[in-house]
Amino acid sequence: MKAAHSIGWQSIQSEVLRRIHAREWPPGHVIPNEIDLAKDFGCARATVNRALQSLADSGVLERRRKAGTRVVLHPVSRTTLDIPILRQEIEAAGKTYDYRLLLHATDGPNHGMDLPFRDTALHVQALHLADMKAYVFEDRWINLSAVPKASEQSFDALSANEWLIQYVPFTHGEIAFSAQNADAETAKALGVDIDTALFVIDRTTFDQDQIVTQVRLSYGPGYKITAQIGP
Amino acid sequence: MKAAHSIGWQSIQSEVLRRIHAREWPPGHVIPNEIDLAKDFGCARATVNRALQSLADSGVLERRRKAGTRVVLHPVSRTTLDIPILRQEIEAAGKTYDYRLLLHATDGPNHGMDLPFRDTALHVQALHLADMKAYVFEDRWINLSAVPKASEQSFDALSANEWLIQYVPFTHGEIAFSAQNADAETAKALGVDIDTALFVIDRTTFDQDQIVTQVRLSYGPGYKITAQIGP
DNA sequence: TAGTGGTCTAGACCACCTG
DNA sequence: AGGTGGTCTAGACCACTAG
Numbered sequence: 001m002k003a004a005h006s007i008g009w010q011s012i013q014s015e016v017l018r019r020i021h022a023r024e025w026p027p028g029h030v031i032p033n034e035i036d037l038a039k040d041f042g043c044a045r046a047t048v049n050r051a052l053q054s055l056a057d058s059g060v061l062e063r064r065r066k067a068g069t070r071v072v073l074h075p076v077s078r079t080t081l082d083i084p085i086l087r088q089e090i091e092a093a094g095k096t097y098d099y100r101l102l103l104h105a106t107d108g109p110n111h112g113m114d115l116p117f118r119d120t121a122l123h124v125q126a127l128h129l130a131d132m133k134a135y136v137f138e139d140r141w142i143n144l145s146a147v148p149k150a151s152e153q154s155f156d157a158l159s160a161n162e163w164l165i166q167y168v169p170f171t172h173g174e175i176a177f178s179a180q181n182a183d184a185e186t187a188k189a190l191g192v193d194i195d196t197a198l199f200v201i202d203r204t205t206f207d208q209d210q211i212v213t214q215v216r217l218s219y220g221p222g223y224k225i226t227a228q229i230g231p
Numbered sequence: 232m233k234a235a236h237s238i239g240w241q242s243i244q245s246e247v248l249r250r251i252h253a254r255e256w257p258p259g260h261v262i263p264n265e266i267d268l269a270k271d272f273g274c275a276r277a278t279v280n281r282a283l284q285s286l287a288d289s290g291v292l293e294r295r296r297k298a299g300t301r302v303v304l305h306p307v308s309r310t311t312l313d314i315p316i317l318r319q320e321i322e323a324a325g326k327t328y329d330y331r332l333l334l335h336a337t338d339g340p341n342h343g344m345d346l347p348f349r350d351t352a353l354h355v356q357a358l359h360l361a362d363m364k365a366y367v368f369e370d371r372w373i374n375l376s377a378v379p380k381a382s383e384q385s386f387d388a389l390s391a392n393e394w395l396i397q398y399v400p401f402t403h404g405e406i407a408f409s410a411q412n413a414d415a416e417t418a419k420a421l422g423v424d425i426d427t428a429l430f431v432i433d434r435t436t437f438d439q440d441q442i443v444t445q446v447r448l449s450y451g452p453g454y455k456i457t458a459q460i461g462p
Numbered sequence: 463t464a465g466t467g468g469t470c471t472a473g474a475c476c477a478c479c480t481g
Numbered sequence: 482a483g484g485t486g487g488t489c490t491a492g493a494c495c496a497c498t499a500g
Contacts, residue, residue: 008488021400033466044490049467059313065497066466075396077314077434079406081458082290082307165306169252172461175310178454179410179430197428199410203308205460223409227312229436230403239469264485275471280486297479297485 012041012051017231020060020071030070031061058231079227083175083201086138086161086217090130098129101156102189106144119145124160127189133220137189140215146207160213170212173205177225186218199223243272243282248462251291251302261301262292289462310458314406314432317369317392317448321361329360332387333420337375350376355391358420364451368420371446377438391444401443404436408456417449430454 019025031037034052038045052069055061059078063069090097103125122142128135140160142150147168155163181195190198199219205212250256262268265283269276283300286292290309294300321328334356353373359366371391373381378399386394412426421429430450436443 021402027397035466044492046469046491047489049469050488052467063467064499065468066464066499068466074316074319076316077404077406078311079314080309080311082309084307085305088305166258169254170461171252172459173308174457175308175460176455176457177408177430178456179428179450181426181428195412195426195428197410197412197426199408203460219410224407225409226405226407228403229406229434230401266485275473277472277488278470280488281469283486294486295479296477296487297481297483299485 009047009050009054012037012043012048013054013231015041016051016055017060025071027071027075028073030068033068055231060231077229079229081225081227083203083225085165086128086136086159090128090135093130095130096132098132099157099159100127100129101154101159102126104155106151107141119143122150124155125189126155126159126161128159128161134190134192135220137186137218138215139186139218140213142213143211146210146212161215164213168207168212170205170207173203175204176202178202180218182218190218190220192221196221199225240278240281240285243268243274243279244285244462246272247282247286248291256302258302258306259304261299264299286462291462308460310460312456312458314434314456316396317359317367317390321359321366324361326361327363329363330388330390331358331360332385333357335386337382338372350374353381355386356420357386357390357392359390359392365421365423366451368417368449369446370417370449371444373444374442377441377443392446395444399438399443401436401438404434406435407433409433411449413449421449421451423452427452430456 016025016031025031032040034045034048037048041048052061052063056063056069059076060072061069062072084092087097101124103123105123107121107123122144124138124140124142126138126140128138138159138161142160142164144151147164149167150160150164153160153163178200180198180200182190182192182198184194186198187194187196198221201217201219202215203217204214247262256262263271265276265279268279272279283292283294287294287300290307291303292300293303315323318328332355334354336354338352338354353375355369355371355373357369357371359369369390369392373391373395375382378395380398381391384391384394409431411429411431413421413423413429415425417429418425418427429452432448432450433446434448435445
């Protein structure tokens with residue numbers, strides 16, 4: 001059956017999705033190879049490849065050489081999250097952004113966080129405000145061995161958050177989302193009751209194998225992070 | 232300068248990343264067009280396109296026709312999350328999975344959740360356990376207009392979570408992550424104190440324009456969801 | 463080892479959008 | 482209006498791996 005291949009590889013993607021959706025190709029089914037599909041759709045193999053590759057990225061298909069392409073058996077909800085800079089996030093919501101530095105200290109090898117490195121670290125705590133209300137409490141360590149120029153920064157006007165992104169590149173990182181009851185320190189900074197449920201992001205960034213910075217962002221009550229599901 | 236284009240488009244991607252990293256192409260910089268880069272790298276334009284497209288997907292580059300390709304000014308942490316089926320998540324951690332149905336009721340137009348549809352809904356509450364300990368409290372509504380065969384399901388052995396994924400396709404959805412203090416109902420179900428901070432996932436799935444199901448998953452204390460950052 | 467997807471090429475046309 | 486990315490083609494070679 002020919003598809004209504006109106007304009008491009010997206011049409012092929014739609015048709016493939018339709019067949020999966022309609023259970024013509026049920027979960028676990030091995031679909032025809034690219035050459036046959038290309039003949040079926042009346043296009044070049046590269047175009048089919050583009051469509052199927054995209055669906056594989058979305059988690060709808062699994063592809064292996066020689067084994068072929070199959071509809072995944074246990075689909076997962078795959079979603080792409082964008083974690084913006086705090087200033088942008090707040091200003092994008094139409095609110096005014098403000099920043100207040102709470103702590104700026106250089107710690108020796110025995111600093112407060114469970115850092116995998118023993119080097120000297122810069123400890124910065126700050127509050128990010130939206131419309132003058134506490135929005136996020138930032139608790140950050142910066143590895144001064146990896147970022148020596150951080151020691152010259154006061155971070156009283158420009159947040160470490162923004163400074164690092166602008167001047168310190170990183171190669172990769174790890175991010176974790178969790179829920180935490182507010183401890184005394186965080187509750188005081190955010191102006192909420194102790195034990196309030198806070199959405200927390202822990203992020204560690206690396207430059208090659210060296211830790212650059214580690215940060216915990218504790219968001220005020222009611223914070224939500226949303227995303228779309230689907231190809 | 233020629234790059235060490237050893238094996239393919241990934242090499243070109245690496246070289247582009249290196250130039251960005253080394254500030255040869257600083258944030259906001261417009262990089263050469265695909266034709267020039269192809270000449271520079273000694274490959275076909277399509278190969279350059281593949282590399283740059285991939286970097287645009289990662290959020291490193293911004294591409295617009297005629298305007299060209301530029302290094303993004305304010306990089307965001309873009310990450311891809313996979314939300315697996317609960318059973319898989321638990322079994323992948325080497326624990327035994329169990330499931331207990333807590334509530335199964337058909338509600339009229341006035342059901343408990345703030346659903347945008349006025350149709351009859353099926354209300355299901357269940358507990359997912361890992362090694363016999365409460366792991367997630369599931370609170371779900373199913374739109375019986377969209378999924379009539381759900382009314383024939385008892386959900387006492389197979390969770391609604393798995394049944395829906397296996398038999399009810401959806402086209403797209405929305406997912407939200409937040410932190411919530413445990414209310415009385417949830418605290419009792421999970422066996423935790425009231426006000427414990429819980430990681431909560433709210434997910435709504437659609438088939439075309441029709442809501443299929445809406446669910447709140449409240450994870451037990453200590454739950455974390457992690458992901459990698461980086462191209 | 464043979465079949466499949468992964469990738470590359472050289473060229474082409476087109477949609478879009480900035481200047 | 483012209484330059485840029487988006488996409489398609491027809492063919493080719495290669496890498497991987499299941500049988």
